[in-house]
Amino acid sequence: MGHGTDILKTRLIHKLHRALERRLPEKRLFLRSDTETRFIRLKPETQLVGLMGSSLLVAWTIIATAILLMDSIGAGNFRDQAKRDQMVYQERLNALSSERHMRAEEALAAQDRFNSALEQISVMQSELLASEDRRREVETGLEVVQKTLREVMVERDRYRDEAQTLLAAMESGEGGTSTVGSSEMEATVALLSSVLQDTASERDTTISDAADALKQAEVLTEKLATMEKRNDEIFRQLEEAMTVSVKPLDKMFRAAGMNTDSMLNQVRRGYSGQGGPLTPLNFSSMGFEPDADSNRANRIIEQMDQLNLYRIAAQKAPFATPVKSAFRFTSGFGYRRDPKTGGRRMHNGVDFAASSGTPLYATADGVVVHAGWQSGYGRLVKIQHEFGIETRYAHLSKLRVKVGQRVSRGDRIGDMGASGRVTGVHLHYEVRVGGKPVNPMTYIKAANDVF
Numbered sequence: 001m002g003h004g005t006d007i008l009k010t011r012l013i014h015k016l017h018r019a020l021e022r023r024l025p026e027k028r029l030f031l032r033s034d035t036e037t038r039f040i041r042l043k044p045e046t047q048l049v050g051l052m053g054s055s056l057l058v059a060w061t062i063i064a065t066a067i068l069l070m071d072s073i074g075a076g077n078f079r080d081q082a083k084r085d086q087m088v089y090q091e092r093l094n095a096l097s098s099e100r101h102m103r104a105e106e107a108l109a110a111q112d113r114f115n116s117a118l119e120q121i122s123v124m125q126s127e128l129l130a131s132e133d134r135r136r137e138v139e140t141g142l143e144v145v146q147k148t149l150r151e152v153m154v155e156r157d158r159y160r161d162e163a164q165t166l167l168a169a170m171e172s173g174e175g176g177t178s179t180v181g182s183s184e185m186e187a188t189v190a191l192l193s194s195v196l197q198d199t200a201s202e203r204d205t206t207i208s209d210a211a212d213a214l215k216q217a218e219v220l221t222e223k224l225a226t227m228e229k230r231n232d233e234i235f236r237q238l239e240e241a242m243t244v245s246v247k248p249l250d251k252m253f254r255a256a257g258m259n260t261d262s263m264l265n266q267v268r269r270g271y272s273g274q275g276g277p278l279t280p281l282n283f284s285s286m287g288f289e290p291d292a293d294s295n296r297a298n299r300i301i302e303q304m305d306q307l308n309l310y311r312i313a314a315q316k317a318p319f320a321t322p323v324k325s326a327f328r329f330t331s332g333f334g335y336r337r338d339p340k341t342g343g344r345r346m347h348n349g350v351d352f353a354a355s356s357g358t359p360l361y362a363t364a365d366g367v368v369v370h371a372g373w374q375s376g377y378g379r380l381v382k383i384q385h386e387f388g389i390e391t392r393y394a395h396l397s398k399l400r401v402k403v404g405q406r407v408s409r410g411d412r413i414g415d416m417g418a419s420g421r422v423t424g425v426h427l428h429y430e431v432r433v434g435g436k437p438v439n440p441m442t443y444i445k446a447a448n449d450v451f
Contacts, residue, residue, distance in 0.1 A: 020044030083326055107304070114234040118297070121227050128220045135213040142206045149199050249310040252319065252446040263387055267309045267316075316386040318363035318443050320409055322393060322429050323416070327354040330426055333439040348437035349392065349430035356425045358416040360393055362407045363443075371399050377428070378420020381413050392430035395420050 024044040031038045253260050331351040335344055362383055369390075370382035377394035381401060384390050397417020401407060418425045431440040 017044065020048060024048060079326060086326055110234055111304075114231075114297070114300075118231070121224070121231060124220060124224050124227055128217065128224060131213060131217045131220055135210065135217060138206060138210040138213055142210055152199055249307070249314060253310070253313070253317075258317070258387065263313055264306065264309045266387065267313050313386070315409060316365050317389060318385060318391050318431055318440075319446060320361075320363040321444055322360050322363050322391075323352045323354060323358060323427060324361060325354055325358050327352045327358070329353075333437075333441065349394075349428050350440050351426045351428055352416075353424070353426040354416055356397055356415075356417055358427075359412050360396065360414050360416055360427060362409055362411045362413050363391055364389070365408050366391070366406070368401045368403055368405045368407060368413075371401050371403050371405075373419075376421045378422065379414070379417065380420075383407060383413070388434045390432045390435075392428075392432070394428035394430070395422050395426060397425075 021044050024047040026044060027042040027047070028040065031040065250260055253263065329350060330353040331347055333350055334347060336347045337344060364383075364385045366383040366385040368381060369384045370380060372380065374380045374394075377392070379394075379396040379399055381393040381396065381399060382390060383393075393414060395417055396414040396419060398415040399413075400415070401411075401413045407413060416425060416427050429440055431438050431443060
């Protein structure tokens with residue numbers, strides 16, 4: 001049985017050999033030297049193996065080239081998309097910045113109009129008070145003149161009665177009245193008549209002055225009502241400007257998980273100077289309580305002060321992106337698969353991937369507390385900011401700051417690299433509050449809503 005099987009195999013091999021010979025006849029490759037000539041026999045089977053190997057090599061080359069071309073095209077499309085996204089992001093930032101500056105200019109212009117209106121109202125109030133004082137003085141003088149006039153009229157009637165009695169006595173020859181007495185009586189009557197005329201003239205003048213004072217008071221009242229209406233319009237513009245400016249900043253800080261009251265108090269302690277245009281208003285010069293307009297103006301001034309505090313705090317907190325060139329996010333905050341060990345591990349920051357040497361920038365004002373090598377982080381920069389916030393920039397290829405150096409937002413602190421425990425070039429960026437890591441994207445996304 002075994003011998004028959006061997007014969008069958010031999011026949012099959014022989015048939016296969018003859019079939020290959022028809023397609024691939026045996027060839028001889030001659031190798032000649034100075035002393036001898038040798039040849040190599042290329043059997044059909046050998047030629048078949050060579051052709052298959054060449055075909056596999058060509059196929060592998062084609063596939064590898066196609067993969068490289070696809071990767072290159074995909075990378076180019078991704079870079080183009082990243083550039084387009086960056087341009088859109090920059091345009092949005094420029095538009096938001098222009099709108100913010102426009103709102104700030106509108107608020108300042110409204111404040112100037114408001115201050116001018118307040119000055120005019122103060123002048124009008126002073127004139128109105130002076131007019132009221134003059135009116136009261138005229139009314140008082142008029143009352144005195146009227147009282148004097150009534151007294152003089154009573155005296156006149158009394159003297160007139162006495163004169164008539166004396167004249168009657170003189171005509172009847174009683175009482176022994178002489179010519180001298182008659183002359184004195186006529187002089188007295190003439191004097192009383194003159195006094196009565198002067199008093200009547202003074203009364204008419206006083207009444208005319210009182211009427212003029214009342215008309216002037218009415219005119220001033222109308223002007224004051226117009227100024228109050230304009231003042232109310234300015235108040236509304238200021239209140240709207242403050243609402244548009246303050247609310248987005250408050251939303252930004254709250255989205256970042258910060259206690260705005262505590263933060264503003266801390267900023268206020270650092271900037272505790274008082275005076276200037278933000279001094280609370282009080283137009284009363286007699287110790288009275290401020291009126292509704294004064295309280296309204298003081299509320300707007302408080303909002304303006306709050307807006308300034310928010311802006312100061314926003315400059316001191318890391319509301320920015322550390323990479324300004326084209327980049328892509330390669331890993332977020334939270335638990336993930338460790339690229340080195342494959343196990344599950346907490347990732348305390350976010351990763352930005354770009355080319356080696358890409359400039360990196362501080363995301364807020366602060367002081368450099370570490371600039372050197374640290375295990376796992378490689379070349380690392382730590383910056384301490386206000387409100388107990390610290391930012392970390394890891395895996396750098398070059399450090400551009402020193403410990404103790406004070407930096408501002410946008411200052412270059414280093415270059416992107418691949419130092420430390422990494423699998424490729426990228427920036428590992430962390431934000432820590434009170435020593436505990438928080439998601440940096442909270443700050444980055446919150447800033448995108450405002451800046």
